[in-house]
Amino acid sequence: MQHIHDLIGVGFGPSNVALAIALDEKRHGSKPLDALFIERQPSFAWHPHMLLDQAHMQISFLKDLATLRNPTSRFTFVNYLHEKGRLTDFINLKSFFPSRHEFNDYLGWAAGQFEDACRYGEEVFDVQPEKQGGEVQFLRVRSRTADGRVQERLARNLVVSIGGVPNIPEGFRALRDDPRVFHSSSYLKDMAQHPQARRVAIVGAGQSAAEIFMDLQGRPGAPQVDFIMRARSIRPSDDSPFVNEVFNADFTDYMYSQGTEVRAALLDEFAQTNYAVADLDLIQQIYKVFYDQKVARGSRLRMLRQHDVRAVRAASDGIHLTLLDRDVQRESTVRYDAVVLATGYSRDQHKDLLAPLAPYIGPYDVDRYYRLKATPDFHPGIYLQGACEDSHGLSDTLLSVTSVRTGEIGNALLAAQSRARSAARDASQAVQI
Ligand SMILES: Cc1cc2nc3c(=O)[nH]c(=O)nc-3n(C[C@H](O)[C@H](O)[C@H](O)COP(=O)(O)OP(=O)(O)OC[C@H]3O[C@@H](n4cnc5c(N)ncnc54)[C@H](O)[C@@H]3O)c2cc1C
16 A cells, blocks of 8 residues: 655755754654655755845845744754854844855755655655545555656645746736746846856836845946836835834734735735835945946946837847836837846646646635645645735735644644544444444
């Protein structure tokens, strides 16, 4: 008989690493949950192609993988610093916001302690229902290794934590295979393929666009850079204290308890904490760069505000973008050697992965503890991390509540495990009587 895992986690980014920690800390000497995580990258890496030298965290280090759930955990960022011998040096920095390089190292350090529980280099491509007695009891999780082999595993529960997929604007979709057009998620890797680029466009006005602009313009022998945005201005992300309360763990309860309309209004009201905004200090740095260019009477860098990309054409000499300047209603066409799309992410990839289960989990609604609601004849638990913004709030795609959320999912999984074990015990006692 094929082995059945208590849990398969799809993806081993921060969300599922935090879940592995929560499960490890919750077992209190009891038999551990048989959990296996499947990650498509060859080893742990947190947004590796956006690990820019100057980038730092946009969240306090105290919102790490464990502290808010269990401040005494050995997986806190503070304990990581202690083990690396940098705790007092970090204190001297007087900062809540480590560099992204350091946080990636912290996350990798934590992930490394669950090496046996993760299969790297495998991409899950679908999940099938496994029936017994006419009802779905298990899930058949199918993944593909880098060399094309298909693996199949059975699980009682699934936690899908696969992050976002690059959002490519309609006009650029036909150029998906053109290496001169790429998304910010692969920026460092793909930009390295264009060392000779003399003119580069960045499309977008959020944090990634702003970081990429600063990175590109400051490179030795930097190209001409057009920073193209629909907005009239880059806006600062609001991280002021009262507004920041929307990222508190208890705000999730408030959000979830509201009806659809209020939830949508809340997302809209606080969107400027996370979407199409950038850190104020970064905006100030960009302003200074343009100011210095004015002093030097240069023209290498342009910020094209109120500009729409109206047409995209690939030619042998470059990518031609037709831009509409909405201020003066004038179109112009500019040739670029490379175009970076800092156009965000979409978060509905789980629906493709779970498509074979659609008859049971149809509308993909989740309960308060992130479990997909299912028909009565469907028994496995499927939990989503990072795809519940509509119901659980803006913190869902960020790190803010990760440790608390994984504590909640961990409790739900352990409760299901103990129910299943006592049901099995009752059944065997009934047979003995
Ligand atoms: C550049 C950047 C900087 C950010 N900085 C911050 C920040 O400072 N603070 C903050 O709160 N948030 C930040 N975020 C938001 C980010 O979503 C979270 O930090 C965090 O990465 C969420 O973790 P996750 O595990 O849910 O998703 P991810 O980190 O995206 O991890 C998902 C993992 O699943 C794997 N995967 C995907 N599909 C499959 C599949 N089919 N099979 C197997 N594996 C799969 C991926 O390879 C990946 O490793 C940032 C995002 C970006 C892009």
